[in-house]
Amino acid sequence: MRLAVPDLVSNSYFPAIAAVELGYLRDEGLDVELDLLFPVTDAAVALREGEIDFLAGTAHAPLYADPDWGDMKLLASLSRNMYWFLVVRPDLDVTRETLAKLHDVRIGAAPGPDLGLRRLLDVEGVDLDTAGVTIAPVPGTAGNVSFGVTAAQALQEGKIDAFWANGMGTEVAVRNGVGRVVVDARRDGGDAALFTFPALMASGRTIRDQPDATAAAVRGIMRAQRELRADTALATQVGRALFPAMEAELIAALIERDLDFYQPAVTREAVAGLTGFARASGLTELGLGYDDVVAGSVRSLW
Incomplete structure (x- = not known):
């Protein structure tokens, strides 16, 4: 399976990057390849078209592929709040x-x-x-x-x-x-x-056809969040494997600052902020609700 991120040398989508690099998704039985796909607007189209299986990106990304949100769902929050x-x-x-x-x-x-x-x-x-x-x-x-x-x-x-x-x-x-x-x-x-947040997402096709893999991906992300909270040195391990030297030595400090935000639940407050931002910004004219954007099948895992 393919998991895409729009920026690899970053703390923005790091729980997903760590879940792949530290083997947490492999431990869940998934063979996942980590891909860099920039910008996130193109990555959302790739998700819609089935070219990738999962996207770790900004939560409003699906609206660039379909202003009606389409057949894509948020699976988990990588961390909370707009992160730029x-x-x-x-x-x-x-x-x-x-x-x-x-x-x-x-x-x-x-x-x-x-x-x-x-x-x-x-x-x-x-x-x-x-x-x-x-x-x-x-x-x-x-x-x-x-x-x-x-x-x-x-x-x-x-x-x-x-x-x-x-x-x-x-x-x-x-x-x-x-x-x-x-x-x-x-x-x-x-x-x-509350405009947006980093999230793991998948197409409805993946969620329907591969429910076990979808749940496994969420569990792997949640493990990455837990393990990073317990030991930020793991971030340096990942950074040294994937990042240039300077950034590899910086990543643990950035992750430590963000630890309080590493919560997997996609809250109703977060979705209300996201959908309000999307309407105000002209990304959609719809009054999207919680069930429109969040996968129901994985909520019990949070």
Whole structure:
């Protein structure tokens, strides 16, 4: 079976990455290949078309494949809350409190995650056109690269003024002195924290035709979350196997910060935030409910 992630060198989807690399899915009887498939909007189409069996990505991804949500379901939360950071060059005169005054900046953001930033700025009262704010993909992020780390490099080189990305890219930028965190969506609170979250998902076809494998995948993810909570050194083990050297030594610290969010249950509050965000952002016109987006067959496992 194939499990795709849109960013490999990242803490965003790490429980899924760890479940494969540490053999937890294998222990559940699954032969799973981990694939990098960027951007997540394309990965959602691949899931719809049956080219992959599971996707570890942003929870609103299915709407890029079908604005009616289609035959895809969320199986588990990889961690809670919207999980991206807005990082700006150190000299940019903006703070979380003055975000509404953001103007004349180039922000790098990946397709899919970019919608979370657009909605956040809209709520803050930023009119992108009037303010001269552009949000676009970062040059050089196509292919087998980490979006966040590449964004940090682009910020350092002056190709962009800010980026919206995962904790790994944020950590690299801050440690190198080329970036400053303005927004930590997961921890800042407010409605934006509930716009989306990282989730494991599958097509309805996989859920119906392979219920045992679907349940096994959820159990493997949950084991990864438990084991990482118990021993963050496991993150370094995974990082050294898959990441470049610098990022491999950073990942355990990032995972430790996120441990409280490693909860597999997809709550009704999370789905209400997700579907409200999707409607407000124009991804769908439907009033999707909990049963429309969350697989019923695996809920008892959480």
